[in-house]
Amino acid sequence: MAAAAGDVLVIGAGLAGSLAALALRQQGLAVTVVAPAQRAIASFCGYGGVSSWPALPGSLGEAMVRAPGCWQALEQRHGPLGWQSCRLSLHWREAEAEAALPLAERLRAQVPDSQLLQGRLSLPFGRLDAEVLAQALPRVLEQAGVRRVDGQVERLEALPAAGWRLWLTAGDQLEAAQVLLAAGPASSRLWPASTGAPRLGMSWSGALELEAAACWSDALPAGAADGIVIPLLGQRQGLETRCQALQQQEWIVDAGVAPRRGGWWLGQISVVAPAGAVQAAPDATWMEAELRRGLHATWPELAALPGRLVQVPVAFPGADGPLFGPVAGAPGLWGLAGFSAAFSLLPVLAPDLASAMAGPS
Secondary structure (H helix, E strand, C coil): CCCCCCEEEEECCCHHHHHHHHHHHHCCCEEEEEECCCCCCHHHCCCCEECCCCCCCHHHHHHHCCHHHHHHHHHHHHCCCCEEEEEEEEECCHHHHHHHHHHHHHHHHHCCCCEEECCEEEEEEEEECHHHHHHHHHHHHHHCCCEEEECCEEEEEECCCCCEEEEECCCCEEEECEEEECCCCHHHHHCCHHHCCCCCEEEEEEEEEEEHHHCCHHHCCCCHHHEEEEECCCCHHHHHHCHHHCCCCEEEEEEEEEEECCEEEEEEEEEECHHHCCCCCCCHHHHHHHHHHHHHCCCHHHHCCCCEEEEEEEEECECCECEEEECCCCCCEEEEECCCCHHHHHHHHHHHHHHHHHCCC
16 A cells, blocks of 8 residues: 555544544545454543533643534534533542542532532533444444554554555555554554654553443432542542552552443443553453452442443553654654543544644644
């Protein structure tokens, strides 16, 4: 496949790669998505929360405010993707009240239509049903004219004049003028050594998939009927932030609940190696036992319910933040990976990136 001026190869078929591919097609570029078939993708195995208020500081927080409108515009253009308005309940235990209440009061004062209730703060929110989205995206990409190649990319090679060559596991090669790394943790492995390694971290995340019949409404925590429930004092980002200081693998459990088609997502366990290094998948039996043990401290009844563990690798931002934009010293190579709050940021940032990739430089 020869390199062409208008061709883009997108590595990764998760949320980042798919939204970028659609935005690149809107810019009139020929796009091919390259990703392994039948692989669990982190963005399609989670709560899918979308903030309508700046939950992050600075320009990223400003971008989040636009996310609900971006998702609604995508649905108008491509059909149902699983978008729903909902509420977010940030909960805390009685023992955490001294630390939680001042933060809850600040959020209540900052976010319109928020309500401070017994043991929780209810905020306006949105969500994507990740299973609906995962089923819709292949059709949407095909209808948009995005080509799909199933395969594992082993390495990248800069072409002598301009452009890039992708080497796949089976020995196949693909070439294009521009390449977008949107493959989550795999983006670090594919990063050209000549430009310096990117500082993305990698964790393993797990949640329990509960069927509706296994979970009666009385057992669900307050706020679950209205949308997503997560802890106000969540631990995941703190673990990611201090990963450089870890001496051994550590993990945390955050007690959350979110609806999914046909049931619920319950809890989240995050397992991080020192420095956020790439690690093999944890033993699933151990991971489920630790997840249930952590949930038991907050919701004993829910922690005992039958459910299936789903575990996926997750990229998180390192000291330099997520990968976003052109790779210095590698013309035609771009990055889009490692975002926290991906459902709130990627529908806003992907079109900006696509516009830059379609520009003259």
